Amino acid sequence: MAERVFDRRDRLVLLLITVVELVVFLDTTVLNVALPAIGADLGLGEAGLGWVTNAYLLAFGGFMLLGGRAADLIGPRRVFTGGLVVFTAASALAGFADSAALLIAARALQGVGAAVLIPSQLALLTASFTAQAARNRAFGVWSAMGAAGAAIGTAVGGPLTDGFGWPSIFLVNVPVGLVALVGVRLLPPDSARPAEGLRRLDIPGAITGTTALLLIGYAIGALGASGTRAIAAGLLVLGLALLAAFVVVEARSPHPLMPLRLFTIRQVSGSAVVNALVGAAHVPTFALLALYLQNSQDYSPTRSGLAVLPVAVVNILASRTVIPYLMDRLGAARVLALGLGLQALAMGWFARLPEHADYGIDVLPGAILLGIGLPAAFVGVTVPAVTSVDTADAGIAAGIVNTAQRVGSGLGVTALLLLADLITARATTPPDTAYRTGLTAAFATAATLAALGALLTLTLLRTRSAASGSAANDTVSTPTRTAHVRKA
Structure with missing residues (x-):
């Protein structure tokens, strides 16, 4: 017996927010296979190309707290609109960049727009979908789009670059942004006064x-x-x-900017800690898998990207079916623990990658596990934080949790790739075997981080009702909302 969760307006609101979410996270990886072409056109070496990537990621992580607080003080719809304008304009600037300096500046501006968009999206979802079933479904779809973005970016970057040139990986954002700006009027109106909010910033x-x-x-x-x-x-x-x-x-x-009292709320501080582990485990896994497929199995960049596409496909399917069901019956904390557990299994599976891999046996099962585990973790770690605070703090709570993931991602990529290099360099086996040994150690470490996140989830985020066996109430209670909300 299927319950009608969304009406037509709800679906349009969710489509608007989640498509923007997809594009934002797609841009973290879409240019990876385009870097050689960018370097050849703009005369950039490896260090300069690194900045084309890092300018986006650094600005994305660095400005997220500011974006979250601005959403609370100025209004999430206004901030979402402003972030969308900045992101779309920066994408056009990157697509038409004719110098390295202009491209790097445009990428940094894209990161600022992304940092503003993500917390305001979460605040808008919280205000738009107030019923538990609707909220679980909405956050499930949102989390899948974010989790799928990196995999889709890796998959489509090669064909776009080969077919239309590297500017296309940025210009494709422009029509999406323009259509989204037309749809902003569907979002719930802001109750905050922007002039007063700016004075309080x-x-x-x-x-x-x-x-x-x-x-x-x-x-x-x-x-x-x-x-x-x-x-x-x-x-x-x-x-x-x-x-x-x-x-x-x-x-x-x-x-x-960041009220320290929020860290006394277990769901906020606990979600931040666990989300740092989510980032530290899953982001390096994509890099490690690409290294294995290209350097050990002789995959081309495009084929390597397509190899992880099942992660995105399973993400989207799981978010529309199994994850809302599990959220209703198990609650956010248990879904988060389950998602991290599935990620640990996937990374453990990749740790056994052989000298000559059979894709259907050695790669695909891990990709499927990762495809279910990622959106489960994303929604499970987000819901407790943003629903445990008042609407006036929803943006900054989202900013705190997502900043933790960005920091965890940076630490994880640096530490795990360095670990793989050190073990490879010190191994006494033939070079190919030594290389796989280093990757195996890094995958195993990622699996350990994910398993630790699952353990901390059950320790830090399980509510009293969950501990007594009421799974339906395992999601945190939502305090009285003071801002205007539209009934779902």
């Missing part, structure tokens, strides 16, 4: 917090290269000092 906190996250993000990425390790260590120390200063500023501010 914590500028000292924004400067210290954003600068700290940018420096820490850059330092984490640069620690993996011997040539930049010394300066990266210094910048890491400076970033941590600024982070400490940020905490002091926030403790004294009458209107803090």
Whole structure:
């Protein structure tokens, strides 16, 4: 007996938010296979090409707290609209860039737009879908789009570059952004007054917090290269000092960018810790799998990208079927633990990749497990945080949790790729065997991080009702909402 969860307007709102979510996360990986073409056209070496990628990722992670608080103070629909304008304009600028400096600047601007969009999306979902069944379905679809974005980006980047040239990987965002801007009027209106919100925006906190996250993000990425390790260590120390200063500023501010009281809410602080492990485990897995397929199995970049496409397909199918069902019956914490457990199994499966792989036996099962585990973890880790706070704090709660994943991703990629390199370099076996040994160790470490996340979920995020056996109430209770919401 199927219950009607969404009406036509609900479906349009969900389509608008989740398609933008897909494009934002697709842009984290879509240019990977286009980097050689970009380097040839714009005269960029490896270091410069690294900045084409990192400019987006650093700005994405660094500005997310500011984006989250702006959504709370100015209004999520206004901030979503502004972020969409910035992201779309930056995509057009990147597509028409005729110099390396312009492309890198455009990528950084894209990252700022993405950082503003994600927290406002979560605040809009929370306000738009108030009934539990509708909210579970909406967050399930949203999480699948984010989780699928990286896999889809890897898969479509090659064909776009081969067929239309590297500018197409950016220009494809423009029509999506323009159509989304037309649909913004469907979103619930804001109750916040923008002028008053701007006056309450914590500028000292924004400067210290954003600068700290940018420096820490850059330092984490640069620690993996011997040539930049010394300066990266210094910048890491400076970033941590600024982070400490940020905490002091926030403790004294009458209107803090990141209210420290939120960390006393177990669902917020626990979700942040677990989401850092989600990022540290799954993001390196895509990189490690691409390295194995291309360097050990002689896959082309396009074929390697298509090999992970089942992750995206299973993501979307699971989000429309099994994940909402599990959310209704098990609750967010158990779904999160299950998702991380499936990820651990997938990464453990990849840790046994042989010298000569059979795709259907050695790769596809792990991809299917990952395709179910990723959206389950994304929705399970998001719902507790944004539904345990008042609407006035939903944006910054989303910003905290998603910033934790960005930081965890950077740490995970740096640490696991460095681990693979060290083990490969020290192995006494033939080079091919040594290379797979390094990748195996990195996959096994990723599996351990995912399993640790599952354990912490059951420790930190299970509610009292869940512990007593009421799975339906395992999602956190939602406090009284003060902002305008539309009944789903």
